[in-house]
Amino acid sequence: MKLRDRAKQSTEKIHRYVEQAPIMRAIIDGQVKGSDYLQYLVEIRDIYWILENRITVTYLRDSMGVAGMTAKIQRDIEQITKKLGVTEPQCRLPCQSYVEYLNSIVSSSDQNLTRIMAHVYVRVLADFSGGKILRERLMQLGYPVESYDIDIVARDQIIDWINQQASDSVAFMGDCHIAFLSYAAILESRG
DSSP states (O other), X not given: OOHHHXXXXXXXXXXXXXXXXXXXXHHHTTOOOHHHHHHHHHHXXXXXXXXXXXXXXXXXXXXXTOTTHHHHHHHHHXXXXXXXXXXXXXXXXXXXXXXXXXXHTOSSXXXXXXXXXXXXXXXXXXXXXXXXXXXXXXXXXXXOOGGGOOOHHHXXXXXXXXXXXXXXXXXXXXXXXXXXXXXXHHHHOOO
């Protein structure tokens, strides 16, 4: 079984849990508040910023689907803050902790690159796959959705990289779980 398939199977329960988080259910049910969606975008932006500017810039920047995501999310944030007449909120503690963790694994070793790619995998593939459903629903609700414009080629490149080059499957699988658990904590956090 390929590493990507093992990761998908291994994280199936936490993935389903994340899909049922209150913010996700509110979006799907068409009842998401603008302030809640704004908070979500701010936190996702900060995660992508780390992936785009601190991690993949060293290794794989333009070939792994994260280039430009921070800017796309920022444009959505600016539209929502303008529409709501509010200032941009700060990231909450679970997001801050996750960003600190990502910063802690930045290094040039192959094992850390494998760990880093686990986070790229979870973030980009989660936003690509589940993002299609969220994108459609958010468009119906009148929210900006540039944040969900992820290239299918980028998704396929990530899968290929994982299946061919991940040097340590234990590290990769462990960090996939950390990425999902961190994301779940972000989605569950309140004020």
